[in-house]
Amino acid sequence: MLSKSPNDIVDEPGDLAEEPQVEDPIVDETAEHPSSSPLSIHDMTVAYHRTPVIWDIDYNAPRGKLVAIVGPNGAGKTTLIKAVLGLVPKASGRVQIYGKPYKKQRSRVGYVPQRESVDWDFPINALEVVMMGLYREIGWFKPISLFPRYREAALDALRRVGMADYARRQISQLSGGQQQRVFLARALVQDADLYLMDEPFAGVDAATERAIVDILRDLRTSGKTALVVHHDLQTVSEYFDHVMLLNMRLVAAGPTETTYTTENLRKTYGGKLAILDQVGHIMTIQRGEK
Amino acid sequence: MTRIGRCLMSALLLLGMLTIECQHVVAQSHSHSTKLTREEDTPRTTTEHRTLADTRTDWPTREKFLRVVSLRDYTTRWVLLGTVVLGTCAGMVGTFMLLRKRALVGDVVGHASLPGIAIAFIAMEAISPGSGKWLPGLLIGAFTSGVVGVICTVVIRRYTRIKEDATLAIVLSIFFGIGIALFTVIQNIPSGNQAGLNNFIYGAAYAIVETDVYVITGAAVVVLIICVGLFKEFSLLCFDEGYASAQGWPVTVLDIALMLLVVAVTVIGLQSVGLILVVALLIIPAAAARFWTDNLFQMTWISAMLGGLSSGTGVLASALFPSLPAGAVIVVLGSVVFLLSMFFGLRRGVVRRAYVHWRMRRRVGRQHVMRAFYEFIEIAVADTVTPTDLMKHEISFHQLLTMRSWSPKRLKLQLFIATLKRLVERLPSSRYRLTAKGAENAYHVVRNHRLWEMYLIQYADIAPTHVDRDADEIEHFLDPELIKELNSRLSQKYPQMEMPPSPHTLEQPLVSNS
Numbered sequence: 001m002l003s004k005s006p007n008d009i010v011d012e013p014g015d016l017a018e019e020p021q022v023e024d025p026i027v028d029e030t031a032e033h034p035s036s037s038p039l040s041i042h043d044m045t046v047a048y049h050r051t052p053v054i055w056d057i058d059y060n061a062p063r064g065k066l067v068a069i070v071g072p073n074g075a076g077k078t079t080l081i082k083a084v085l086g087l088v089p090k091a092s093g094r095v096q097i098y099g100k101p102y103k104k105q106r107s108r109v110g111y112v113p114q115r116e117s118v119d120w121d122f123p124i125n126a127l128e129v130v131m132m133g134l135y136r137e138i139g140w141f142k143p144i145s146l147f148p149r150y151r152e153a154a155l156d157a158l159r160r161v162g163m164a165d166y167a168r169r170q171i172s173q174l175s176g177g178q179q180q181r182v183f184l185a186r187a188l189v190q191d192a193d194l195y196l197m198d199e200p201f202a203g204v205d206a207a208t209e210r211a212i213v214d215i216l217r218d219l220r221t222s223g224k225t226a227l228v229v230h231h232d233l234q235t236v237s238e239y240f241d242h243v244m245l246l247n248m249r250l251v252a253a254g255p256t257e258t259t260y261t262t263e264n265l266r267k268t269y270g271g272k273l274a275i276l277d278q279v280g281h282i283m284t285i286q287r288g289e290k
Numbered sequence: 291m292t293r294i295g296r297c298l299m300s301a302l303l304l305l306g307m308l309t310i311e312c313q314h315v316v317a318q319s320h321s322h323s324t325k326l327t328r329e330e331d332t333p334r335t336t337t338e339h340r341t342l343a344d345t346r347t348d349w350p351t352r353e354k355f356l357r358v359v360s361l362r363d364y365t366t367r368w369v370l371l372g373t374v375v376l377g378t379c380a381g382m383v384g385t386f387m388l389l390r391k392r393a394l395v396g397d398v399v400g401h402a403s404l405p406g407i408a409i410a411f412i413a414m415e416a417i418s419p420g421s422g423k424w425l426p427g428l429l430i431g432a433f434t435s436g437v438v439g440v441i442c443t444v445v446i447r448r449y450t451r452i453k454e455d456a457t458l459a460i461v462l463s464i465f466f467g468i469g470i471a472l473f474t475v476i477q478n479i480p481s482g483n484q485a486g487l488n489n490f491i492y493g494a495a496y497a498i499v500e501t502d503v504y505v506i507t508g509a510a511v512v513v514l515i516i517c518v519g520l521f522k523e524f525s526l527l528c529f530d531e532g533y534a535s536a537q538g539w540p541v542t543v544l545d546i547a548l549m550l551l552v553v554a555v556t557v558i559g560l561q562s563v564g565l566i567l568v569v570a571l572l573i574i575p576a577a578a579a580r581f582w583t584d585n586l587f588q589m590t591w592i593s594a595m596l597g598g599l600s601s602g603t604g605v606l607a608s609a610l611f612p613s614l615p616a617g618a619v620i621v622v623l624g625s626v627v628f629l630l631s632m633f634f635g636l637r638r639g640v641v642r643r644a645y646v647h648w649r650m651r652r653r654v655g656r657q658h659v660m661r662a663f664y665e666f667i668e669i670a671v672a673d674t675v676t677p678t679d680l681m682k683h684e685i686s687f688h689q690l691l692t693m694r695s696w697s698p699k700r701l702k703l704q705l706f707i708a709t710l711k712r713l714v715e716r717l718p719s720s721r722y723r724l725t726a727k728g729a730e731n732a733y734h735v736v737r738n739h740r741l742w743e744m745y746l747i748q749y750a751d752i753a754p755t756h757v758d759r760d761a762d763e764i765e766h767f768l769d770p771e772l773i774k775e776l777n778s779r780l781s782q783k784y785p786q787m788e789m790p791p792s793p794h795t796l797e798q799p800l801v802s803n804s
Contacts, residue, residue: 085536106538118530122389123586132526136537141519170584186533 036099037061038194038225039084044093046076046083052091053079055249061194062242064223066216068230068256071246072269077229078114080246081196085111097194107136110187112197115180120172126182127167130154133186157189158182160218162211177208184215195219195226202231213239236260350610358609366609369495372503373562373601373620379510380559380568381575381597382517383551385590388576389528390548394458395440396572399556400565401462402439403432404469407490407560408476415479422483425502429557432490436553439465493564493617495605502561509558513551517590524548525586562601563617571597574624581635596631600624652707659704660713660732661739662693663724665792680729684721740792741776 039061046054054076061067069077082088084095086102097105110133131144131154138147158164161181166174171182180200187195200212216239219226227244230236236243236256243260245251245268252264350358361367387393410431415422439461446457476484489497498506517524526534527544535541552572559568579593604620633640667683668675691701705722708714713728724732 082532087532087535103538106536109536111533111536113530113532113536117532119391122529123580123584123589124525124529125584128586129529132530132533135522135526136539138522140523142522144522 036063037096038063038098039227040096040099041080041084042094042096044083044095045091046079046088047091048079048088053248054083054246057093057246057250059244059250059253061225061227063225064220065225065241066220066239067225067227067242067244068236068240069227069244069246070230070233070236070260070268071251075247075268077246078198081111081198081227081229084196085109107190108193110190110192110195112183112187112195112200114198115176115183115202120174120179122171125168125170126158126163126174126178126185127151127154129171129182130157130185130189133157133189137190154185154189157185160188161185161215162207175205177204180204181208181211184212188215193224195224195228197226197228199229199231201228201235233265355610358606363609365496366605368500368503369498369562369609369616370602370605372498372506373495373605373616374598375503375507375510376555376559376562377571377575377597377599377601377620378594379513379597380555380571381579381593381595382590383513383548383555384572384574384576384597385579385586385593386517386524386528386548387552387572388580389525389586392552393573394455394569395443395549396552396556397569398439398443398458398462398465399436399553400560400568401469402442402465403436403557403560403565404490405465405472406431406433406435406438406469407487408469408472409435411476411484411487412472412479415483420483423486425561426505428490429505429560432557432560433553435465436556437550440549440553489564490560491564491566492615493560493562493567495562495608495616495620498562506558509554513554516547516551520544520547521587521590562605563620567617567621570621570624571601574621574628575600578624578628578631578635581631581637581639583637596624596627600627655700655704656708656711656713657735658694658696659690659701659708660724660728660735662690663714663722663728664732664736666690666693668792677726677729677733680724680732681726682723684717684719684723686721690722743792745776 037060039059041057041059044054044057045052057080069080071077079088083090084102095102097109102109131150134150134153135144138144138150144150155164155167158167161184163178163181163185166178166182171179174182180202184197184200187197201209204212216226216228220241228240230240237260240256242254243256244253245259245264247268247270251268252259357363358366361370384396387396407428408431410428411422413431414424414427421427442461442465443457446452446460447454452460473487476487486494486497523534523539523544526537526539527541527548531541534544555572556565556568559571563571575597576589576593578596579589582592583589600623601620604623605616607623608614608616608619631639634642636642663685664675664680666685666689667679670683671679687698687701687705690705691698696704705714705716708728709716712725713731714722715725716722
């Protein structure tokens with residue numbers, strides 16, 4: 001077990017260590033009972049080597065909502081998602097998907113990794129990437145070519161993200177936004193209930209951003225839940241119902257209207273006031289308009 | 291779908307042919323010595339058995355050439371079969387290694403197998419003197435120490451902060467060093483049976499005999515079945531390890547399976563190409579195949595075929611020129627195949643890329659000329675441009691020159707090409723005029739440009755004054771689907787599908803001249 005005393009932390013950035021406001025995270029009390037929550041994280045700590053990356057996360061995701069995971073660089077947003085999916089080992093804590101461990105609920109979780117995590121020069125076309133979302137369902141040893149219905153399902157998913165015309169295109173010949181949509185289609189084809197997306201809006205064109213937002217709203221309409229790592233502070237309240245503010249610890253979580261405040265942002269982002277003042281200003285304007 | 295099916299069929303066919311060939315040869319032959327040394331394995335036709343072993347350098351006679359090429363030699367046949375199967379297998383496994391970015395692991399396995407061979411030899415000599423060169427025993431030794439080598443790289447990488455390349459270099463050299471040291475010890479064992487062991491270092495395809503081919507083919511069939519069976523799983527592993535793991539695939543197990551395949555191929559390749567060059571069999575065909583296709587399944591088969599091809603021709607070449615070592619010839623031929631693929635590969639070959647780039651530049655240049663014509667006429671007409679307007683106006687070279695910032699030389703060339711394509715005609719007055727085909731072309735080019743400009747303004751929030759440059763850069767890459775979409779999106783605005791007006795004021799030719 002890892003000792004959580006600050007003396008053990010090797011590379012703790014000074015300004016973060018001195019953050020005074022690590023009292024109780026402000027978690028929405030109206031959240032559903034943990035057993036029925038799409039994602040419930042209990043007391044989770046993740047460490048790389050001996051350096052804790054995220055500490056003591058307690059979180060219950062609301063059902064049928066779009067949740068933005070927001071925090072500065074190095075806040076552990078990607079790590080949080082990877083730890084939920086078991087891609088990085090947890091130092092402590094427990095994660096449950098709809099009341100059961102992730103290993104028993106894999107088919108109910110769709111994962112959209114960061115676009116940069118793969119080599120887009122790989123000899124494969126868009127349709128084949130989407131089919132990968134069905135490999136688990138197809139099972140061991142069986143070649144994909146035996147199942148035309150899976151191909152149809154993959155084409156449908158591509159259609160949903162507006163990429164049907166690009167099904168046969170080699171993935172390196174797609175724009176960044178199109179590549180992102182292919183990744184999204186790969187998760188959609190699984191027909192999961194909970195979606196975990198790592199920066200789907202990073203470096204995409206306006207058309208893709210709109211396509212992703214549409215898909216997210218579709219998902220919400222059909223009662224699905226999505227947790228999305230999001231870095232564009234200006235669009236958080238427009239795109240998402242809930243927000244999860246993260247900076248190594250859970251700073252605050254809850255509905256966007258009540259939780260996504262300048263004060264909480266300040267707590268999350270610490271000393272980076274210049275950005276915050278800008279964002280605070282923008283948000284004041286947005287609120288004023290409403 | 292059908293393509294993949296066809297590929298599978300042809301693979302099965304190939305396999306079938308190999309088996310038939312195998313049985314055919316087996317039927318002809320009787321039992322043969324399994325010893326590695328060439329002098330001892332005496333085929334029935336004593337006059338021919340030195341074909342692959344001769345060390346004299348001379349050009350093959352016509353008769354010898356025919357004999358080798360028509361595979362009349364018993365030894366050549368076996369050697370050829372063994373190496374072709376090996377090359378095919380290595381090409382297939384190599385594809386995954388290349389895509390997994392583990393190209394050098396084959397090299398580590400090769401070098402790491404040396405101590406295993408030495409230890410196996412010593413152990414077998416100790417148990418029963420004279421049996422030290424029992425091939426399966428040596429290969430098991432090689433396999434074991436190859437696996438140990440791979441485990442060492444994994445352990446070092448995981449528990450130290452040494453980077454991957456350094457790890458590979460360390461393991462490779464340490465194992466090779468130990469192997470060489472043990473070989474020196476073996477040389478001093480008085481049994482006198484150690485001759486031929488050195489073949490494992492540089493390879494000696496001529497030493498392959500019938501039973502070796504059984505081992506190679508058996509191993510190859512297993513490798514093939516695993517590759518085909520786990521094709522989907524391996525491709526997912528190579529493309530997106532994290533996603534595979536999140537989906538619940540046992541990534542570590544798959545990785546180990548892939549590693550074992552590499553070790554297996556390396557070990558069965560030791561005999562013919564040797565442990566130093568065996569990595570070439572794994573990587574060169576796969577790298578060459580990448581130039582021919584963007585489809586993983588095809589890449590695997592092309593790589594397998596190129597591997598088989600270079601191995602086969604390499605063996606035949608070394609049969610014709612007995613002084614050439616087969617392993618080296620195989621690798622040299624592999625590199626020739628690689629170079630040819632690099633230049634002439636239909637998908638990503640250098641020549642094709644240069645051609646595509648050149649063609650695109652030409653198209654862009656032509657579109658610029660057509661747009662210059664149209665916009666010049668549009669300004670002159672100061673009204674909706676009709677096809678007759680386009681074909682009526684005569685424009686001088688200098689007037690065109692002012693439409694864009696292009697050099698006279700470049701414009702001259704572009705106009706020359708456009709004339710050749712019958713888009714533009716040069717009048718006796720040395721002025722230029724659009725032909726009917728040119729007018730239509732100009733209309734479409736400008737229309738696409740305007741559509742794109744409108745799109746950028748409406749959907750990408752670009753200021754109208756900036757739009758021309760941005761539209762310029764991208765419009766040439768618009769594919770028909772996108773144009774269709776632009777049309778439908780902007781059709782409400784321009785229901786008659788007419789030419790939309792330019793969203794920004796067109797620069798007056800004289801102004802842009804200054």
